[in-house]
Amino acid sequence: MLTGSATDRRRALGDLDGRLALAATSGPEPGLIEDALARALGVRAARIELGADAVSEADDPAPTLRLPVVHAGRSEGAVVLDPGRAGAVLDPAQREALEPVLAHLAAVLHARRLARELEASRRALLAAREDERRRVRDDLHDELGPTLAAAALTLGAAEREATRHPPDAVRLVADARAQLAAAVDDVRRIVRGLRPPVLDDVGLAEAVRAYAAAVDGAVRVEVVGGAPEPLPAAVEAAAYAIALEAIANAIRHSGGSRCRVSFGRDGDRLVLEVVDDGTGIADGAPGIGSASMERRAREQGGRVDIVSDAAGTTVRASLPLAEPAAAEAP
Structure with missing residues (x-):
């Protein structure tokens, strides 16, 4: 009923x-x-x-x-x-x-x-894109813009001195040349922040190896082996940024003497490990660099695990080699 x-x-x-x-x-x-x-x-x-x-x-x-x-x-x-x-x-x-x-x-x-x-994930990507645009805008406005403006003023002063006092004009032109060279370096740095040209030139492992050879510090950085090829462009750029951030953290904060970078493949995923022999992360609290690495990995559908103790710190990034859209959202 x-x-x-x-x-x-x-x-x-x-x-x-x-x-x-x-x-x-x-x-x-x-x-x-x-x-x-x-x-x-x-x-x-x-x-x-x-x-x-x-x-x-x-x-x-x-x-x-x-x-x-x-x-x-x-x-x-x-x-x-x-x-x-x-x-x-x-x-x-x-x-x-x-x-x-x-x-x-x-x-x-x-x-x-x-x-x-x-x-x-879409909201996170939009936020990351806006952050990147803001960073480029700030770099152009705060660094490249003033450098170019100073070079223009210096050339104007050189033009005025060209007939009155040629030696001063020569000195001013030399100053303007130095300012323009600095502006060129700024442009290259901004472009590297978008997609490092070195990745297209030599690939991921060699690009990290070149960076490791160029950095100064008490930490000796060793890059072992090579990365699997070919890599999706976005995954390659993310892995490069994560590797550089992890190396920079080891140099600045670990207090160790060695840092080892290695690449591998686990099924359909790229695995990047950066291991140092330092004293670990203070209080176990990750900082801005760690958050940046985790964000870059999430954008690709991957993850970053950071294990730190008194024997050192290990940063392990796992990034899917398939297109991000094909990977399950984090």
């Missing part, structure tokens, strides 16, 4: 299964699915718990039936049914009818999670 016959419930579950088959694209509100599940199963209430929000059955004091929702071996949450009485169980027919419903619900929740992660 209250819930209908078992046949009615199976038919309702079949209808719900059909609606869920379309839900991955339409994205219904979870509350609508919960109401439909409760009506189809004849229980007092149904609740969908997502991912980390799901609690274990032992932590739930209510008389509930908990059904895991799994997609491709990964838990997407659980369906929690409140039958309204203790000791209630689902009959075999209900469980059989629920299997395709739970499978489609898992696909829906998986799609919703990926959509949320994709949106978060």
